[in-house]
Amino acid sequence: xxxxxxxxxxxxxxxxxxxxxxxxxxxxxARSANGYRNYGVQDLITLLQIKRLAALGVPLERIPAALSxxxxxxxxxxxxxxxxxxxxxxxxxxxxxxxxxxxxTSAALDLPPELGPFLAQWSSANPSKRLAKIDxxxxxxxxxxxxxxxxxxxxxxxxxxxxxxxxxxxxxLMARFEALGAGDVAGEATPSASSxxxxxxxxxxxxxxxxxxxxxxxxxxxxxDFTASAAxxxxxxxQSLTVPQRRVLAGVDEKLEARLTE
Amino acid sequence: xxxxxxxxxxxxxxxxxxxxxxxxxxxxxARSANGYRNYGVQDLITLLQIKRLAALGVPLERIPAALSxxxxxxxxxxxxxxxxxxxxxxxxxxxxxxxxxxxxTSAALDLPPELGPFLAQWSSANPSKRLAKIDxxxxxxxxxxxxxxxxxxxxxxxxxxxxxxxxxxxxxLMARFEALGAGDVAGEATPSASSxxxxxxxxxxxxxxxxxxxxxxxxxxxxxDFTASAAxxxxxxxQSLTVPQRRVLAGVDEKLEARLTE
DNA sequence: TTGCTCCTCACGTCACGTGAGGTGGC
DNA sequence: TTGCTCCTCACGTCACGTGAGGTGGC
Numbered sequence: 237x238x239x240x241x242x243x244x245x246x247x248x249x250x251x252x253x254x255x256x257x258x259x260x261x262x263x264x265x266a267r268s269a270n271g272y273r274n275y276g277v278q279d280l281i282t283l284l285q286i287k288r289l290a291a292l293g294v295p296l297e298r299i300p301a302a303l304s305x306x307x308x309x310x311x312x313x314x315x316x317x318x319x320x321x322x323x324x325x326x327x328x329x330x331x332x333x334x335x336x337x338x339x340x341t342s343a344a345l346d347l348p349p350e351l352g353p354f355l356a357q358w359s360s361a362n363p364s365k366r367l368a369k370i371d372x373x374x375x376x377x378x379x380x381x382x383x384x385x386x387x388x389x390x391x392x393x394x395x396x397x398x399x400x401x402x403x404x405x406x407x408x409l410m411a412r413f414e415a416l417g418a419g420d421v422a423g424e425a426t427p428s429a430s431s432x433x434x435x436x437x438x439x440x441x442x443x444x445x446x447x448x449x450x451x452x453x454x455x456x457x458x459x460x461d462f463t464a465s466a467a468x469x470x471x472x473x474x475q476s477l478t479v480p481q482r483r484v485l486a487g488v489d490e491k492l493e494a495r496l497t498e
Numbered sequence: 499x500x501x502x503x504x505x506x507x508x509x510x511x512x513x514x515x516x517x518x519x520x521x522x523x524x525x526x527x528a529r530s531a532n533g534y535r536n537y538g539v540q541d542l543i544t545l546l547q548i549k550r551l552a553a554l555g556v557p558l559e560r561i562p563a564a565l566s567x568x569x570x571x572x573x574x575x576x577x578x579x580x581x582x583x584x585x586x587x588x589x590x591x592x593x594x595x596x597x598x599x600x601x602x603t604s605a606a607l608d609l610p611p612e613l614g615p616f617l618a619q620w621s622s623a624n625p626s627k628r629l630a631k632i633d634x635x636x637x638x639x640x641x642x643x644x645x646x647x648x649x650x651x652x653x654x655x656x657x658x659x660x661x662x663x664x665x666x667x668x669x670x671l672m673a674r675f676e677a678l679g680a681g682d683v684a685g686e687a688t689p690s691a692s693s694x695x696x697x698x699x700x701x702x703x704x705x706x707x708x709x710x711x712x713x714x715x716x717x718x719x720x721x722x723d724f725t726a727s728a729a730x731x732x733x734x735x736x737q738s739l740t741v742p743q744r745r746v747l748a749g750v751d752e753k754l755e756a757r758l759t760e
Numbered sequence: 761t762t763g764c765t766c767c768t769c770a771c772g773t774c775a776c777g778t779g780a781g782g783t784g785g786c
Numbered sequence: 787t788t789g790c791t792c793c794t795c796a797c798g799t800c801a802c803g804t805g806a807g808g809t810g811g812c
Contacts, residue, residue: 240791246642250792255776270784272792277734281635284642285608292600292607293593296775307606314601321594325587331555332583338554339576344569345554346547373543380508380546472539502765512766517802532810534766558801 237275238268246283253283261286261299293317347372348379350387354394361407364414370476377472381465389458396449396456405445412438417478435480439487446488447495454496499537500530508545515545523548523561555579609634610641612649616656623669626676632738639734643727651720658711658718667707674700679740697742701749708750709757716758 243250256262262282265275282303289299294317302313338345343352355375359368382390416438462469473485505512518524524544527537544565551561556579564575600607605614617637621630644652678700724731735747 238792249776251776251778254794259775270792272784277639277730277737280730281638281734284638288608288610288638290775291593292597294607302607310607311601311604313607314597317597318594318601321590321597325590325594328583328587328590331553332580332587335554335576335579335583339573339580342573345556345564345572345575346550348550376543376546376550377539468539468542472543475539500766511802513802513804516768521801532766534810552801 237280238272239275242275242280242283246280246287248283248287256283256286256296259296261296293321344372347376348387350391351375351379351394354398357398358403361403362410364410366476367410367414370473373476374469374472377465377469378462381462381468382460386460389460392456393453393458393460396452399449402445402449409438409441409445412441413481413484416484417480435483435487439484439491442484442488443491443495447492450492451496499542500534501537504537504542504545508542508549510545510549518545518548518558521558523558555583606634609638610649612653613637613641613656616660619660620665623665624672626672628738629672629676632735635738636731636734639727639731640724643724643730644722648722651722654718655715655720655722658714661711664707664711671700671703671707674703675743675746678746679742697745697749701746701753704746704750705753705757709754712754713758 237245239250239253243253253262257264262279265273265279268274285303286296286299289302290296294302294313298313302310305313334349337349338352341349341352341356343349343356347355355368355372358371362368378390379387412434416434474482477485499507501512501515505515515524519526524541527535527541530536547565548558548561551564552558556564556575560575564572567575596611599611600614603611603614603618605611605618609617617630617634620633624630640652641649674696678696736744739747
């Protein structure tokens with residue numbers, strides 16, 4: 237039997253035979269005068285044994301030991317294979333569940349499925365692509381910073397912010413916000429055309445709308461604390477917003493605490 | 499943020515960052531004067547997006563396209579991920595079922611689980627290690643040659659051969675067979691001490707015991723046909739048996755057909 | 761000076777797949 | 787001479803892990 241015959245009888249490729257020789261699970265047979273390998277039945281048997289063990293998930297390296305071991309000494313090997321397979325299946329099943337969840341909610345892939353619906357809702361209420369993107373990126377950051385333990389609390393927060401009345405009010409405010417200095421993104425380049433009056437007005441409007449929600453969230457006693465990551469979050473909004481928009485945000489930030497305790 | 503900071507915030511290794519740069523999913527950031535990479539929040543966001551898509555099973559190569567695609571254009575991607583995961587889980591589950599089957603029957607790993615119990619039974623009836631090994635190897639060959647379609651018929655054959663009465667008779671015959679020329683394995687080296695009379699006696703005894711079983715198997719109309727592989731199977735027994743043992747087998751082979759039609 | 765972080769190669773992983781380039785056999 | 791099989795390198799796969807060897811920063 238030469239390589240081709242053995243391979244086709246056993247149902248493997250010739251390259252696989254070579255590989256088995258290389259790693260030492262299948263002994264090199266004698267050669268014919270022309271250099272062709274000359275296999276015997278024993279090689280076929282060994283090859284079939286290799287195939288069977290490999291199909292069970294035994295790594296090639298461990299096959300020689302497994303084959304020469306006493307017939308009943310395989311308990312340990314089978315146990316470890318089973319554990320390994322169980323773990324792999326669990327991982328893949330979790331992945332598939334995630335995929336299924338994303339399919340049913342048809343939300344963005346790059347944020348946690350729990351938050352997807354909120355973001356979808358917000359962006360449909362607020363047609364600005366730019367602001368929607370900022371929201372999504374901010375959510376990605378918040379979700380990661382909150383961690384798995386913080387997720388339920390983050391969800392609770394997002395739920396409060398999705399109050400229909402609040403959303404309705406936010407929609408008009410966001411339109412005004414979007415209109416603020418549209419054009420000069422992330423740079424002091426052109427001094428904005430927006431008047432200080434509009435900036436102040438908008439700041440106050442935001443505060444009015446937001447304060448009750450923030451109050452509720454505070455009172456819920458969420459353990460979430462992003463102060464350690466405030467710099468990161470600030471860097472993000474700074475990069476993404478126009479100068480007048482940043483002024484509004486800064487104003488809201490500055491006055492929020494005072495308004496909350498009023 | 500330098501590499502170490504970004505990596506620890508995002509929960510990846512620094513080497514992973516380098517890899518993402520190399521394959522182009524994460525842009526190279528600017529460098530500080532000392533050559534250190536200087537990352538920003540955008541890099542963190544991108545990194546978190548990469549982690550999330552990778553966790554879904556999206557290959558790195560496809561991540562940039564997935565991230566820049568329209569939010570709702572992911573149906574196709576999710577479908578293919580789901581199919582892929584389903585197939586993988588099915589494969590692993592089949593493997594695990596196999597492992598479980600081998601654990602409960604605690605049979606040899608290198609033969610099909612369906613045949614394991616028969617071999618275990620035979621080898622316990624016949625304590626010769628050498629003969630048991632030959633049986634096992636022969637079974638491995640037969641199982642492969644029969645293929646998946648032939649397995650049920652092979653099992654039926656093995657079942658018939660496991661008839662308790664037949665096994666009891668075979669046990670004593672196999673002891674005599676094993677005693678035949680023990681010592682000169684697979685070579686004409688020492689002319690065997692076994693008498694021609696014992697060889698003839700044993701041949702006849704085997705025929706008497708085997709003929710009814712073979713008759714039943716023939717009548718069952720099994721579609722199995724190993725004549726195409728007869729040379730392979732013969733090579734195997736020739737290699738594994740002593741000269742007098744081979745004489746017995748040859749005798750059985752020669753006279754079997756005639757006895758069947760008597 | 762010591763310890764820590766950063767940097768750039770570059771090989772290893774696992775079981776082969778896939779050419780590249782060359783030589784016997786019918 | 788042509789087509790087929792065999793042979794030996796040797797690189798590629800996928801997402802990084804793991805040193806090796808060298809240089810700034812506190």
